[in-house]
Amino acid sequence: MEQQSFSYQQLFDFSKDIFLKIGCNTEAAERAAQVLLSADLRGVDSHGIARLSGYIRLWEAGRVNAAPNMQILHETPSTAVVDGDAGLGLVVAPYAMQVAIDKAKIAGTGWVSVQNSNHFGIAGIHAMMALEHDMIGIAMTNASPLVAPTFSIERLLGTNPIAVAIPAGHETPFVADMATTTAANGKLEILQRKNQEAPTGWIQDKDGNMSTNQHEVKNGGALLPLGGDREHGSHKGYALGSIVDIFSAVLSGANYGPWVPPFVSFLPVADNLPGKGIGHFFGAMRIDAFRPAADFKQHMDQWITRFRNAKTTPGNESVLIPGDPERAMEAERRKSGIPLLAPVIADIQKLATQFDTIIKFN
């Protein structure tokens, strides 16, 4: 499929301008653009600028508040509940993660559950905020229901990702960022574009039978929890996705399970919702609340080096450390630009026209 590359700065300036045009202040617009584009840099194309128009449609539908009054509703020395005031998750999430980090500075750890938010981009970038403070960062969020629990035909969970960022010494940090499904929805979208079948264990059809039809989710089917089926541990993926849902939403007072509002603005939001908006959960643990940071980092380096140098299975060059592929992608794209597919370019050109702004081409 036709594509064209843009520099990070081009896309940042454009996204920032759009966020300013809908009413974000400068700080929020820059933060939102930075978080959004971290997905493109790290190769998670489904969560980057391709979603910008989706956020704008939600703003048009009155479901996103561009100037939210975010606040702490309740707190203890190591916890807080944050009300995102229907703000962009791209802005609410860094605010809440900062609360967790500030709590950890004093109490050793900080844990923040968030209600009344919207989609927050990629989880990893929020968890990584902890790294420069010599803290372990954790980020998770619930999301629109696309996933069927083990034995269920109904879609009751989102792809509910978990991200954990752990600092190291001279080695690169350990950054895991994973949907709790066998494959993230973005992976399925790639197969749809390429017109390729999905592997078994990724999706089921509307009657609950395993399917390899890459379009099945649009036909009433569902994504499957990590594991795929009961024999391969899908009850574990289901439990993990449920834990994310409960920590993010039942703890905070957001919507959970099948009541999570859809990301797409053209789908109606259900009546009688049990909570407000979507929910996130953040954690920060100060390393030296456990042991001296220098000792920890030395052992993390030993851990990482040992795993990296393990003997590999046939056809694979080395064992990867979580975060390696995304780091390599970011280095490449900062140098050579971010490739966008023709439909995504058309989409942002429409936004440019609508908001009378300019996307500068090479």
Place this chain on the structure above:
Amino acid sequence: MEQQSFSYQQLFDFSKDIFLKIGCNTEAAERAAQVLLSADLRGVDSHGIARLSGYIRLWEAGRVNAAPNMQILHETPSTAVVDGDAGLGLVVAPYAMQVAIDKAKIAGTGWVSVQNSNHFGIAGIHAMMALEHDMIGIAMTNASPLVAPTFSIERLLGTNPIAVAIPAGHETPFVADMATTTAANGKLEILQRKNQEAPTGWIQDKDGNMSTNQHEVKNGGALLPLGGDREHGSHKGYALGSIVDIFSAVLSGANYGPWVPPFVSFLPVADNLPGKGIGHFFGAMRIDAFRPAADFKQHMDQWITRFRNAKTTPGNESVLIPGDPERAMEAERRKSGIPLLAPVIADIQKLATQFDTIIKFN
């Protein structure tokens, strides 16, 4: 295979007596017996009384200290590192989990990383200690290396379980307790006893090829992370197992990765270990550090009821809530007794002879 049933009380009295004979005080012996047998009650037969002789062999090898001086090495308002002094994990784990709970009472949450411990039985029972305090409980541990990371031939991780226990109102609590592998080692042992092949995605052979030979791990093969292979998300299971390893051991100063000492006493412990014993990690989060416990429980009930009543896939009666199968098993076994296989009975009879104690038969 021949089996015979024993009452919980019979097995408790016997196990307690054995722990007393090796030098545990009464409180420790009762605690160890209770934790050990919770596995048999909940149907995790691989982690219950079948392992009692294994613990005793470790004590004979000087690797288990029956009268440990457990202590807090370092702490902040919401964290602590505990030195288990080479005690039985069955005793060290409840001590450390209690520290987490006590911290949560004051700081909102408590997080405890443990060094210098041994295997702690099933993770779920420790996480469940939080429930009666209206807290969410978390427990994890690293374990002997049997698992190959994605693309690795070498076994660098244990089955490294994660347990999360979440209180509800009139509904039963949510209790997830899962190895971060496709299947726990105990599930493989069942197939070995039945002489049945393993499903694909559970194990690989010594050269890193997928295998269905249920004896492969003994031949230099490895268990596989949850997901099985890269296409089915094994990099996520590998990341989860790694997080457990790092939280349990790199944070605490225990051994990690391939250096975790083997559970079986006849295998040598490596030289130049990077830490002490094996490691655990515990967390406790007070519900009302986020929102009133009554509100939370009402929404947990709504969550559980909705999931339980979802439309099911063909051939399945209902969607299960994590903890349901174990609860049903415990109710049955408290009533009808705990069935033990002939080799396990022979094993505990040998212990009875060795320690001049009595296992009472029906």
